[in-house]
Amino acid sequence: MSKKDLIIKYGLKGTPNSGLIMATFGFFVGFAAVSLYGPVAKNFNNVMHMSGVLLGLLVAAPNLTGSLLRIPFGAWVDRVGGKKPMLTLLFLSVIGMAGLTLVLYFYYPEKISIKMYPIIFIFGLLSGCGIATFSVGIPQTSYWFPQKKQGFALGTYAGLGNTAPGIFGIILPVILGAIGLTGAYASWFLFLLTGTIIYLFFANDAYYFQLIQKGVSREEAIKISKELGQELFPSGKVIESLKISAKVPKTWGLVVLYFISFGGFLALTAWFPTYWIELHNVGIRQAGLLMAFGFSLLASFIRVYGGFLSDKIGGEKTAIISYSIVFIGAFILVFTNQFIIALIGEITISIGMGIANAAVFKLVPKYVPNAPGGASGWVGGLGAFGGFVVPPLLGIFVDLFGKIGYAKGFIVYMLLAVIGIVISVLLKKSSQGV
Known part of the structure; x- marks a missing residue:
């Protein structure tokens, strides 16, 4: 029977x-929820008068759910396919955006105060569920493509999808200037709702999962799917893979490395707009552009080169180089309040993080060959947790030093970069025994 007839x-x-x-x-x-509060944090702070720590927690709120939900939802794909987990996360994000929009409509600006911080924080958590879609889309895409096309497919998926925070960092301030904060979030809610509906009607799981849903036995579903070109199938050993990889010490070293690079990337995507506005007195729109082009989009695109470099000289060497670049960028940002020099620092730290993100995942199958899937879950999920942890740490420096604290806070990244370099060197020294 031909492929067309089987379909x-x-x-x-x-x-x-x-x-x-x-x-x-x-x-x-x-x-896109990575940029939920960052580009407009000043608007919220003008009416809520938050401390530096609370401001950091607010801009980081979406990254809490966006990181921790990656592990269970990524594992769920192996059981039911990607569509149901993706829709669940998008639906939760829609609820968060709807709630936030309603709060702004009824209370902003006169009736919003610091007392409303918990509810705004909670809606940020819900909206951030959409960030966890990364771990769903990876296996969802993988199941559709044969092994020889995995690199292209996953590179396209991650590269294009990762541009969302940068693009929204540009768009949100523009809409804000045109129709105000409430209108901007109402527009985002409509975009998210429309996108969820489009996904609902047009997304499909790989053939194996469609056949299983139609009541076909696993063996028959695999046989038919292979005839249609599918090569990857769930093993049903997701939990076991997580357990095996958790027992490998180097898994946790890789988690820390990704916490620094990708978690740090998420944190600064949310934090940089506030940094530019408060320390350098630029407008909200300009701050969004600086974050997008000077950091978020650059780091996303240079990740591709990071993968090439890792293939050429090895993941460990690439990681050492990249975290050294992060250190240099952070050093520049700590000791300057001059615009041009700070922009150079931002670009430098962006390059380092983008390359490091690729280097870490180059090392996962090398150091955890028996359970790369489980290790990827720990690294991707817990590593992204840095996006929630780091902004409040940066906020502490603002509380301690005032305005100049926005610069001094990058001491955190200098320390993280040193930790990254040390772990990378230790991995390199041990690599001959791998």
């Missing part, structure tokens, strides 16, 4: 290309 017989939908497009689309729609 018609079983009523299967979608193609690998459409699967990639919709997975990337769903990730893009949800991942």
Whole structure:
């Protein structure tokens, strides 16, 4: 029976290309929540009068759920396919955005005070669920493509989806200037709702999962799917993979490295707009542009080069170089309040983080060959947790030193970079025994 006949017989939908497009689309729609509060934090702070720590917690709120939910939702894909987990995360994000929009509509600006901080924080947590779509889209995409096309498919997925925070960092302040804070979030809510509906109607799981949902046995579903070109299938050993990888000490070293690079990336995507506004007195729109082009988009795109460099000279050497670049960028930012020099520091730290993000995942299968999937879950989920932990630490320096604390806070990144260099050197020394 031909492929076309099999598809018609079983009523299967979608193609690998459409699967990639919709997975990337769903990730893009949800991942934008990284920029939920960062570009407009000043607007909230003007009416809520938050301390530096509370401000840091608020801009980081979406990253808490966006990181910790990656592990269970990524594992869920192996059982039911990607569509249901992706829709669940997007739906939770829609609830968060709806709640935030309603709070702003009824209370902003006159009736909002620090007393409303908990509810705004909670809606930030819900909105941040969309950030966790990353771990859903990776296996969702992988199941659609044969091994020889995995690099292209996953590179396209991660590269394009990762641009969402940068793009929204540009768009949100523009909309803010045109229709105000409430209108800006109402527009975001409509975008998120529309995107979720589009995903609902046009996304499809890989053929294996569609067949399972139609009642076909696992063995038969695998047989039919192989005839249609699918090569990867769930092993049903996700929990076991997590357990095995958790017992490997180097897994936790990689978690720390990704906590610094990707967690640090998420943290600064949310924090940089506030940094530019408060320390350098630029407008909200200009701060969004500086964050997007000087940091977020640059780090996303240079991650591709980081993968190439890791293949060429090894992940350990690449990591040592990249964390050294992060240290240099942070050093520059600590000791300057001059705009041009600070911009050079931002670009430098962006390059280091982008390259490091690729280097870490180059090392995962090398050091945890028996359970790379489980290790990726720990590294991706707990590593992204840095996006929640770091901004409040930066806020402490603001509370201690006032305005100049926005610069001094990058001491945190200097220390993190040193930790990253030390771990990378230790991994390199041990690599001959791997």
